[in-house]
Amino acid sequence: MTSTLTSHAPAHTSGGGALRRLNFVTALIGGVLFGVLAWWLAHTFLDAGGAGYSDQVTVLTGCGWVVGFLLGIGALTGPGKWFTGRDQTHADEMYLAGKDLGRKRYFQYTTDHKVVGVQYIFATMALLGTGGILAMGIRTNLLTPGNHFVNQQVYNGFLGVHGMLMILGLIVAVAGPWANFVLPIQVGARDMAFPRLNALSLWTLVAAIPLLLGSLAIGAMDMGWVTQAPIANQAGIGFDLFAMSIITFTISTTVAGVNTICTVLTMRTKGMTMERLPIFAWASIFAAGLGLYAFPFFLVVMSLNLADRMVGTSFFVASGGGTGWLQENLFWLMGHPEVYVILLPAVGAMLEIASVFSRKPLFSYRTVIGGMAGLCGLSALVWAHHMFTTGWAPTLGGPFMLTTELISIPTGVIFLVMLGTIWRGNIWMRLPMVWVFGFIANFIVGGITGIYLSDIPVDNQMHGTMFVVAHFHYVFVGSVLFGAIAALCYWFPKVTGRYLDEKMGRISFWLVFIGTHVTFLAMFVSGMRGMPRRYSSYSMLFEHTNFVSTIGAYMIMAGMLVLLGAFIVSWRSGEPSGPNPWNAKSLEWMVPTPVPLENFEVLPVITSDPYTYGEA
């Protein structure tokens, strides 16, 4: 059902039942209630003597939490009404979209894509913030060789949950806020293709976060973020919540991915052909599509792992006829495409920024689309480069080395387009562009060290060491996080009507930029000198480089805190920006700020792409 602003239905009205009384608080209450109920039922009716009993109880409790939370937020009122033959009235739709609700709408099951985008900003901050705190715990433990900031058990839990929080956080860091807030406006739509599913994806993600944190609290997990079997089978019941969190998360990303793709494919305004789409829209649908391929493996690998624990199957247990290599294959079938699911939206956003702040058209639009397609295609074929030293299928080493090294060609295309766009531009070094330059400098290091690791003789030395950790942090922190911050600085004025504070933003940039190099260059050296990863303690040999890495990590943390400060201060009292502070040309800058409900009074007609700088 579609609805328009020019409706004659009364704006307020009608009793409207449960819908109007549900919010974040009722969701929490519902989650806890159903969690306790499920726990009690499981406790009462399951065979307490049976193998896997405590895992069954924990998983069912997790399920109860998710269902109760979604009920409590109101995710199921719409389907419920439809099921009983009463579709929602227009007033209900308007209420759902958050009309006239003011701030309250941010704490509700709201369908307006802009509200969902803002909610995603805060969900991302929660994920990256808690992940960051755990990172500080890890680095503090590694400050000096014999340091015991936390005990080994807690340390191992920190490792796994830090990794997973950051992975989930980065998957949504750009796609969550901006493919929701900006993308529909960019393509000239009044909302996402499926507004209610949009709210569903957000609140499913929110439901997954406490599960992940809860897993740390009940703990005893030694399996790292890759949840390798059989060590994951030995882990305490924390692992059950950990896996439930991921299963919930994959539902969220699947719903979100379908929505993103449908929005771009079907909701474009008149004249917005695929060749005129902003590059961020292309990046978003590539990432979403790749996610639709990758995340089912995530769901499957976690489910099989739970099955092994709960009901005694042996998918991953060699003595029972399964194999741990199956777990590793399934995990990396997800794991490698996932790194591009994370990377692509950030790159898309930064290409927009590069064009706007160089005052030049995007260099070679078609080449970069080809490059992104190449990245997606190849990234599905390289997963075993994470398994070179596992002993699985040594004869496939050569082919996987081939596919992995081929990826550097489309990766190079991203650099070509980035540099080509900057080339001879009039470069405006405002905050978003500062972070883009940081990205370029960092990504080259991450990319090149990736090529070393794809070479099997080198990987035989480097796999499982701090060198790998430094490699992917150069990509995740140095590239994706920088891109996410660039995107935040770029679109912040559209969300709030204010600039993100330039001065604090620059202080934050230098702290994070220098901190990243200090931390991870030293970490490369730790790895080269022979320090394995996931060590809670190490010999004197690695003393200096670890000390340096920890200091660098504190710098990153300080920089992120400054950024958080800038975010809060600017949101409340930053310099007003007007609707189009960067004089950009894509549609999101053509609508007023704050963006009205349903975005456009009259849908625009498009005659060119948004990169007509200098073409008048």
Add this chain to the structure above:
Amino acid sequence: MSDNQNKKSSLHILFWIWVVLTVVGILVAIYGIPWLMPASASNTMHMSILTMVVFTVAAAPVAALVYSVVLFALAKWRYRGEGTPPDGPPIRGNNVTTSVWLVASTVLTVFLLIWGLALLASDATGEAKSEMTVNVTGQQWIWSFQYPGTSVSSHDLYIPVNTDVKFDVTSKDVVHGFWIVQMGIKINANPDEITTTSVTATKTGTFDIRCTEICGLNHAFMVTHVHVLTKKNFEHWLATQPATI
């Protein structure tokens, strides 16, 4: 100066920045990497270090190009006025640049591939000629080594120098990673599976073995040593060990 001349002379500068950065990169590759890596105790390790050097040399011009354009853009193309800068030249692509870029990156990639595959092939032929086998067992959190044909087992590894040794690796509980740090070999120890790797030590001495897969609480302490002895000393060591199995 005409606009054209200006453009030319400034690209000159860009070129020299690129040359300087490339040279720096190559120097770091040739001197820095071998200095940072452990001294090699096998040909396998020697080839890994060499590969890192070669790849860094090959990557140096690429990274230098990116950094020089970035530095040049910041110095030369940065807009220093107030407000939004005027529009730049509407360059929507350049087929020559794009083609050169694609061809160059393909050539580089193919070179790296051939290098890697050749190395891999030479490694594979090495495996056939193994002269002795050691059974390696990981368990939380110790390594055990058993010498087939004898009843000797040990927690430190002993092998003879200049002998191709094959390792049959397995685990009693979870996955561990068997890594001889200075010899550049690594293979996971999986429960109920046997994986193999092999190496020829080229130096006598004592080297490090560390576990590279997280295996529980004491993962960081699952370390031991390999003692590379002369063949004579190794025979002697083996003969004087008490039978432990």
